[in-house]
Structure formats: C-alpha cells, structure tokens
Amino acid sequence: MANTSSNTGTSSQPGVVQLLPEVLGKGAFGKVYVGLYFGQRVAVKLVDRAFQPAGLLPADSRELEVMGRCWHPNIVRLLAACVKPPRPFLVMELMGIALDKLMHAEAATLLPMDLVSHGLVRVILHRDLKPANVLLNDPWSKRPVVKISDFGLSRIHRSVALTQSPEAGTPAYQAPECFDVDNYAISYKVDIYSFGVLLWEMLAGAHPWEGLGTVAIAFQIAFKGRRLPIPPSNKPGSCPARWPLQLCEMLQECWDQDPNRRPAAAELAKRLTLVRQPNRKLQPAPTTDENP
Numbered sequence: 001m002a003n004t005s006s007n008t009g010t011s012s013q014p015g016v017v018q019l020l021p022e023v024l025g026k027g028a029f030g031k032v033y034v035g036l037y038f039g040q041r042v043a044v045k046l047v048d049r050a051f052q053p054a055g056l057l058p059a060d061s062r063e064l065e066v067m068g069r070c071w072h073p074n075i076v077r078l079l080a081a082c083v084k085p086p087r088p089f090l091v092m093e094l095m096g097i098a099l100d101k102l103m104h105a106e107a108a109t110l111l112p113m114d115l116v117s118h119g120l121v122r123v124i125l126h127r128d129l130k131p132a133n134v135l136l137n138d139p140w141s142k143r144p145v146v147k148i149s150d151f152g153l154s155r156i157h158r159s160v161a162l163t164q165s166p167e168a169g170t171p172a173y174q175a176p177e178c179f180d181v182d183n184y185a186i187s188y189k190v191d192i193y194s195f196g197v198l199l200w201e202m203l204a205g206a207h208p209w210e211g212l213g214t215v216a217i218a219f220q221i222a223f224k225g226r227r228l229p230i231p232p233s234n235k236p237g238s239c240p241a242r243w244p245l246q247l248c249e250m251l252q253e254c255w256d257q258d259p260n261r262r263p264a265a266a267e268l269a270k271r272l273t274l275v276r277q278p279n280r281k282l283q284p285a286p287t288t289d290e291n292p
Contacts (some may be wrong), residue, residue: 017044017080025098025132037091042079047088064090076135076149095147100131102139103202129194130173131201159178171217172208173197176257179222189259195268196254200228203243205236227255246275 022034024043035044067078080091129148137145175193186275197208208228209217220226230251231243250271256262263271 003273015080015190017042019044034094035091037079043076043092043094045090045092047090056255072145076147092149093137093147095145095149096137097135098132098149099134099136099140099198099202102136103131103166103205104207128192129198130170131198134198169215172212174221175259176222176225177259179218187259189262192262192265192268193259195265196251197228199247199254200232200251203237203247204228204232206232225257227252244275246271 011217015059016037018036020034020036024032024034026032030048031044033044033046035042037044053178063085064078064081071077076127077093078090084087101178133149135147159221171179173194175190177186178190201208209220212220228251230248232238232241250263250268254268
C-alpha cells in the first residue's frame with residue numbers, strides 16, 4: 001500500500017508517493033501526474049473524485065494485484081496502488097511520450113514508415129489499443145521502446161464508463177459490433193479492428209473520422225458499413241508511397257465486418273515484419289474514394 005503527498009522536494013519516507021506539479025494527461029479514469037516513488041520519477045494516476053466514496057471494487061483490487069506481479073517488455077509496469085478512499089491512485093512506470101501527442105503535436109511531422117512498422121509489431125499482441133495508450137521512449141532512435149499503458153485495466157475502465165461519458169475519440173477505434181447493443185459476444189477481435197485504425201492514423205497523420213461525433217461514427221461504421229479511405233486524400237500522409245498494397249490489404253482484413261474473418265495478432269506481426277524488409281518490393285495501392 002502506498003500513500004500520496006503533494007509536497008515538492010525529495011521524500012525520505014518509503015512507500016510515500018510525492019506528486020509533482022506536472023500533469024501528463026487526463027481521461028475518464030482521472031488525471032495522471034508525474035511523481036516520485038522511492039526516489040524514482042513515476043506516473044501517478046489519480047482516480048477521479050466521482051469514484052472515491054466507494055473506492056475500487058474488490059475484483060479491481062485482485063486484477064491490480066495480478067498486474068503488479070506481471071512483467072512484459074512492451075507493457076507499462078504497475079509499481080504500486082491504493083484502492084481505498086479518500087484518494088485511490090495507481091503508480092506506473094514513467095514513459096517519454098504518448099503516440100497521440102507524437103502524431104498530432106503542433107510541430108508534428110509524419111512518422112517514418114520504419115517507426116510505424118517497428119513500433120506496432122509488438123503492441124498488437126495486447127489490448128485496449130488507441131494512441132493515448134501507446135507510450136514510447138526514444139521514438140526517433142533506431143530501436144524505440146514501445147509499451148502499452150493501462151494493460152489489464154479495461155474492466156475497471158468499463159465500470160467507469162458506465163457513469164461518465166466516454167473519452168473523446170474512443171468511438172473512432174471501436175469495431176462495428178461494439179455499437180450493437182444486442183451483441184453480447186464481443187471477442188478479442190475488436191482489438192484487431194482497433195489496431196487497423198491505429199495503423200491507418202499513423203500512416204495518414206490524421207485523426208480517424210475527424211469532425212464526426214459518436215453517433216455519426218456509429219452510423220457510418222455499423223449501419224452503412226463504411227471504413228476509413230485507403231489511401232486517404234487531402235491528408236498529411238496521402239502520398240501513395242506510404243500505402244503499399246500489402247499494408248492496405250491488411251487494413252481491410254482488420255476491418256472485416258465479420259470478426260471471425262479478421263487476422264490473428266501473430267499473423268499481423270509476421271506481415272508487418274515482412275513489410276519492414278528493406279529489399280522487399282512494395283506495390284502502391286490503388287486509390288479509393290473518400291467514404292463519408
């Protein structure tokens with residue numbers, strides 16, 4: 001169990017988390033600050049006050065305990081947690097930058113193809129894919145470190161979403177079956193769909209379904225069967241060279257209306273690795289009309 005303190009400076013108390021006046025981000029779950037824990041800079045996620053009276057559920061506590069014992073080179077580590085009021089919080093490994101900020105900063109440039117393919121080979125094996133949850137260290141190096149944050153917290157996030165509006169942008173990454181209120185058989189293949197949207201965003205250098213709200217996105221995807229244009233027009237990444245036929249075919253398969261026809265994660269990783277091979281000839285894809 002850990003305690004929080006908002007004092008600045010260096011803490012000498014073991015198990016005490018110091019919050020620093022630097023906000024990393026904000027979502028439906030709460031705010032994320034930079035903090036100090038055992039002298040190490042960490043990310044501290046404070047649970048929003050709306051959920052503090054009851055604290056987190058016992059099932060959430062058990063899941064957090066399992067996460068704390070889990071280690072994977074492409075998952076942001078959970079270092080400590082407090083699940084009881086008055087201030088539930090999580091202490092996570094601190095990473096350099098989130099993918100959404102890297103892609104959409106004011107001075108952002110298109111991500112090189114090598115970074116796109118290298119960074120995604122590993123993360124497609126994990127859940128809850130959207131740019132805000134993909135974190136990087138040394139993104140412009142030859143071997144950037146890419147990790148998924150909040151891995152294993154999807155159950156907690158779903159309980160939060162019942163009482164708060166969804167995070168902005170999330171519907172753009174959801175598979176069509178997620179918009180069907182009568183569908184109780186959601187599988188991990190929704191993550192394959194989300195991966196396709198994430199890959200499209202990295203290639204296009206633009207937000208998916210930009211300018212459309214949740215209802216409009218659901219209408220386009222679930223009812224009209226529309227998908228993001230491949231390659232897009234009038235986007236920073238519209239150059240055909242960024243859209244080899246092999247990648248475009250993979251995107252279309254990820255977005256198949258039938259979840260059972262979407263590729264497995266291991267197959268996607270293998271195909272991304274093949275695209276990265278320097279001597280491999282990549283045929284540009286034919287253009288498609290803008291869909292909505």
